[in-house]
Amino acid sequence: MINTTLKLVVAAALFAAGFAPLASAESQGCIAVTTTAEIEKEVVNDKGQKTKVLVPAGKVIPGTEVVWTVTANNACKLASDSLTINNPVPEHMTLVPNSAFGPGSTVTYSLDGKTFAAAEQLTVQENGVKRAARADELKHIRWELKSSLQPGASAFGRFRAVLN
């Protein structure tokens, strides 16, 4: 899963040529989005080494760390600009601190889904005192792609969260 997605991102970089974007009705439906839930599993590879692989998560017990991946693929012949992925932290789950990342993206967080900022800039008012927000209070994640997403290319955002 990781490998495949990384290849797609590399492909996106290769396609970084300037298509002149055209405004048309074709813009709707250009981006296909998929979400996956996976868990890390330790396996022994053919060289006898222990490695971790991601396997699809179906049934999980509380305390399990789940890796969520959102992949956006440009299915159109035109580049997409200002691509932004928004994903709430699923209910009954707690975000693993600093776990959200996305190649070529700026990651920001939000408490309420409205105001997005870097995690360390978010604050919570508690008993009249302002304090830094905790990871379990970050309820939304946003990935903003810094460059255009070329036709056929994919971008992804990933985060980890623990089942409460």
Next chain:
Amino acid sequence: MRSTRLLVAVGLFALCGLGANPASAVGVAAGTNIDNTAEVTYTVGSVSATATSNTASLTVAEILDVVVTLQTPSVPVTAGATQQEMLYRVTNTGNGPETFRLQMTSTLGGDEFDPVAASPSIYFDSDASGDLSPGDTPYVAGSNDPVLNADAFVTVLLVNDIPAGAVDGNRGFSRLLADARTGTGVAGTVFAGQGASGTDAVTGTTGADSEATGQYLVAGVAVSAVKTQAVADQFGGTRPVPGARINYTIVVSATGTGSASATLFNDNIPANTTYVPGTLRLNSVALSDGADADAGEFSTTPNARVRVQLGTLTQASGSQTIQFAVTIN
């Protein structure tokens, strides 16, 4: 001289019965679905668009966990006593409803005697009285195995008889084991599709079984009373003639590891003598003859007697000295 020996069993702690623990839940309830949908916004040229992902879904699997806790650390008993109970609590510390099996073992090492299982030997404390009472339901394995929701508990009584040969200070251990009907095993053992709502069941840190061991302690206490008398006749001598006065002194003391509660000293006024009003004393403190707030009284019904309430006596209480006087008729 007179001596009495009493064996006194100390009462059990009163404890609560069925209910839910205030403790926090182990996690999200088994069978819960965790859904996630992402949204993407973008522009092509100057036109904005939005795309929504599929909904990725997880199902929360069931954790099988149980904790047995002893509620009566040491049960004071007397040798030969029957139907002596120990109180335990079985708590479902998993995240879904589960059925548990119960098992008692009383043949354990490290103690001085083996308690003998009563029949039946496991009861639910159905009336939440904390002790064995007529309202309590016997446990029958496979028939009324307790079904507990996440975080719920049931209070269980183990009932044993104490061998007659046990002596003061002897201990006898008894153990309650509870295990999940779905299955047990090292943490992480999976029972596919056997959890709540058809999800997987997975053993938690307890391995889905738990046990706790309690002890019976033979705690006897012997209360003895030693009575002495001194005669003073009206002529300055010590002859027991009519009109002579007899001063009685009784020393009451407790020995052993237990405690004697509500100890009552009672002494009938000997035949052919008459109690001398106002002579009753406890530890040199005068007690009034009336049945009133102080510990002592003299009464004539059903027969002439003096009584002194000594309360709870232990070996540490020390000896209690009672005095009173009579005259010979």
